[in-house]
Amino acid sequence: MPIGKIIKSLSGFYYVQSEGSVYQCKGRGNFRKKKITLLVGDDVTFEMDQNEEGYILDVQPRKNELVRPPIANIDQAIIVSSVVEPDFKPLLLDRFLVLIESMNIEPIIVLTKMDLLSEDGQASIESYKKDYEALGYQVVVGSSKIEDSLHEVSSYLEDKVTVIAGQSGVGKSSMLNALKPQLDLETNDISKSLGRGKHTTRHVELIDMYGGLVADTPGFSSLEFQTLEYDELPDCFPELREHGEYCKFRGCLHKKEPKCAVKEAVQNGDIPEYRYEHYLQFLEEIQNRKPRY
Template identity: 60%
Template structure:
């Protein structure tokens, strides 16, 4: 018997780390009957065998779980976005941030390849960085060659389970390899025709790094809001939450309602217009979603 954490899941087998030992485990048949699927990040109890295998017999209550990627007990999402190649996309970054906020997980924004950007690109980027920092987000700027990467990033990993997420080709796997070259995670080239990186990460796996665990996740270039309802969306924008009590109507959705404090803040410049425009876009997307029937 022992308690550990699932660090890898592949084809019905689960690698469970206990101390410095890894056991290849299968789940109890009871899990299948109850339609419970063990996830990477789960804290579990296993029965071990002398040959290094084991059986997962219990899964502790999860603090949260993500569907894509399938992972549990996430403390922090490290949002990696590149300045160029592919070009910085604030709308895509806000899609990630909205979903991270919906799950009540802390984000850390890392912008890569700053040394490849032109002065004009860097100037525009500084405006965006300032806006995100004003909201209260932590933002790190790093170069393609990962100068001072360990000093900048590692302190944020200590005692946390972090997920690295972002558009394909922005340098997620390269960044992990830069932090620990022994990881040797496969990296993909940028597809010139699509402007996206090739998908190199095929499964979710936890790596021990900086006194914590980090998950490299399959790259993707779009995200949907299937779990987010219209009433939830306003709470995913931190700066809206700060002023929404000043709206005339309780439950204001900050769209067509009169005397809306959020819209007033946009007019006054205390809420950045691009953030409100993205909110409007996401609102319309969720509103036009086809109804789901259970």
């Protein structure tokens, strides 16, 4: 039986890409009985009958999935963050990074509109860039013209399933349009009164780009830590994973525990203080989260 990946779902049909061709398929009835919802990004086994009608027979286990937009088996997320209009917010970037890390997705940070900053502003962003690169993150810096960073961004796409994430209004749809102009995704300017953009994309499809597949809609509509447990949070910060191995107590939350290697690293300047403060803020948020029944 051929194996392929669902790249689009529309009106009850699933479009499966396999060995360079796309096949229109329906799901078997037992998927509904088993309460299995097929998602774009699913790796599936399918067959074509004599009338060239396709049927999905089985779906492989997923390594991750998003609820909004509904997509599975994501390899990486490109986080687009403007440094001005709207202003750069390290707290928001770290929230994206934690969500992405918790789903076993590789993050890539893209900072845009650097040319619109003053020299002092550029120096501040360069300092943040060095911090995140020291943590092991890939950081791409671009100008207000999205095209200027396209070559570097496109080099990350080959053989990967990628979603674009980031605050509304930072240029996610503009980046997708620049990567593949025929997409012609709708973009809106930032609302001056609200200081943020409008959501402009309403569907999901995986598009061939530079040897990989890219979702044509921004990811991570919800930025709440709905499923992440408090004891899993330290693993979503690379520097806490590294230094946490040297804490005296196993399962240290790096908050009030004695002989905590993480707190010591913060005091010594080996961990940026703002990252640690963000961690404590997220930890409190998760610990105070109302239980869901």
